Amino acid sequence: MTKSTRQPRTKILINSGMALSNVLEIPTSGFNFENVARNVALEGLLEGGQTKTPKPMKTGTTIAGLVCKEGVVLGADTRATSGEVVADKMCAKIHYISPNIYCCGAGTAADTEKTTDLLSSNLTIFSMNSGRNPRVVMAVNILQDMLFRYRGQIGASLILGGVDCSGNHLYTVGPYGSIDNVPYLAMGSGDLAALGILEDRFKPNMEMEEAKELVRDAIHSGIMSDLGSGNNIDICVITKQGVDYIRPYQESEYKDKRQKRYKYGPGTTSILTEKIVPLELEVVQETVQQMDTA
Amino acid sequence: MNTRGLRSQLKDSVPVTGMGQQVGAYGVQDTLRSGFSSVKNELLPSHALELSEKNFQLNQDKMNFSNLRNIQGLHAPLKLQMEYRAARQIQRLPFLQSSHLALDTLKGNDESISFEDILNDPSQSEMVGEPHVMMEYKLGLM
Numbered sequence A: 001m002t003k004s005t006r007q008p009r010t011k012i013l014i015n016s017g018m019a020l021s022n023v024l025e026i027p028t029s030g031f032n033f034e035n036v037a038r039n040v041a042l043e044g045l046l047e048g049g050q051t052k053t054p055k056p057m058k059t060g061t062t063i064a065g066l067v068c069k070e071g072v073v074l075g076a077d078t079r080a081t082s083g084e085v086v087a088d089k090m091c092a093k094i095h096y097i098s099p100n101i102y103c104c105g106a107g108t109a110a111d112t113e114k115t116t117d118l119l120s121s122n123l124t125i126f127s128m129n130s131g132r133n134p135r136v137v138m139a140v141n142i143l144q145d146m147l148f149r150y151r152g153q154i155g156a157s158l159i160l161g162g163v164d165c166s167g168n169h170l171y172t173v174g175p176y177g178s179i180d181n182v183p184y185l186a187m188g189s190g191d192l193a194a195l196g197i198l199e200d201r202f203k204p205n206m207e208m209e210e211a212k213e214l215v216r217d218a219i220h221s222g223i224m225s226d227l228g229s230g231n232n233i234d235i236c237v238i239t240k241q242g243v244d245y246i247r248p249y250q251e252s253e254y255k256d257k258r259q260k261r262y263k264y265g266p267g268t269t270s271i272l273t274e275k276i277v278p279l280e281l282e283v284v285q286e287t288v289q290q291m292d293t294a
Numbered sequence B: 001m002n003t004r005g006l007r008s009q010l011k012d013s014v015p016v017t018g019m020g021q022q023v024g025a026y027g028v029q030d031t032l033r034s035g036f037s038s039v040k041n042e043l044l045p046s047h048a049l050e051l052s053e054k055n056f057q058l059n060q061d062k063m064n065f066s067n068l069r070n071i072q073g074l075h076a077p078l079k080l081q082m083e084y085r086a087a088r089q090i091q092r093l094p095f096l097q098s099s100h101l102a103l104d105t106l107k108g109n110d111e112s113i114s115f116e117d118i119l120n121d122p123s124q125s126e127m128v129g130e131p132h133v134m135m136e137y138k139l140g141l142m
Helices: A006-014 A018-024 A036-048 A109-130 A136-149 A191-201 A208-225 B006-012 B039-043 B050-054 B056-072 B075-088 B101-107 B131-139
Strands: A063-067 A071-077 A080-082 A085-088 A094-098 A101-108 A156-164 A167-173 A179-181 A184-187 A233-239 A243-250
Touching: A063 A101, A063 A156, A063 A167, A063 A191, A063 A208, A071 A101, A071 A156, A071 A167, A071 A208, A094 A109, A094 A156, A101 A109, A101 A136, A101 A233, A109 A136, A109 A156, A136 A156, A136 A167, A156 A184, A156 A233, A167 A184, A184 A191, A191 A208, A208 A233, A208 A243, B050 B056, B056 B075, B075 B101
Parallel strands: none
Antiparallel strands: A063 A071, A063 A184, A071 A233, A080 A085, A094 A101, A101 A156, A156 A167, A167 A179, A233 A243
């Protein structure tokens, strides 16, 4: 029952010293940099050898957006690459932020996903607190703060478009937190090709169908001229009345067809033996509940 | 909110006291987990963001309090800091997980989600402190 006061002391020294570091430092939440030195050392070892470190999945991409008379039109391709391999042929690059704001993301796929998810959660909390749809400038400011805090280590280039009480807006946010407010935009590895088309045919206050065609053409030229973009085209139209997320707006002509069905029909593997064991259940309790059929 | 007037407050940043090495059993450097020890590893940060993330909350608070003092006078940050100090004392025993509800509400963390809430949640950490040691440390007996 009674312990001498000296006993716990010696126990500490013999037990793992992890207890010591836990007394003095509560583990902080957020990013943990303990493994950085180890990773740098590992990369140095692996480069000399045959194996390579796995590359993060990027959305080498073409995304574009423009402001038209009734709202904002956003477009994106659907290819995600991991090094030289196409990792995902139907990647969704247009992310939901709030009922009136959508965001296209280029850069590292995980970074754009997580950042837009966090942004969407924060804006939902705000909407629940204030009872209003958030404004596009609010989303842009939150993103800018978050990305600048991490000094560009989060590789996310985003195009935010939305309709709010002050009009139709289109913003771009770079990985270091730089923003730009423009009527038409393209980002990603195919942005030069897309921007050429947009510069040629953009007019202020375009009609909806014309705007959709222009965005489609811009993404199409990005797909044709850039190896990192390809497959289908997604379009998202945001107006005061609501959002029309057309996925896919246009499928690529180069879809390959499967030669055969690869599902195995029943009877492919032969059954050698069969043993059936009936389970005997006994009734323990029986209750009857009257249904009110009046 | 984050970047205005940052320059004038930077010189008061909290100085770093070393990256801290991992101690294994018997209080000696744990080579298996953290590699060979070198002075450079201990003094210099291994990642560009390590220092700035470590001090981020402190620097934010310093900046906000000094802005508040300039706008509203000395009483405003004083009152707020008193409230923070009081809220920080509402905790369970040191080795148990406390929710920090009052402190979070004061700081406004209950209305926002950031990487601190998703990554490395202390309530789900795999290591737990030794209860006796932590109590003794807290009570100043150690």
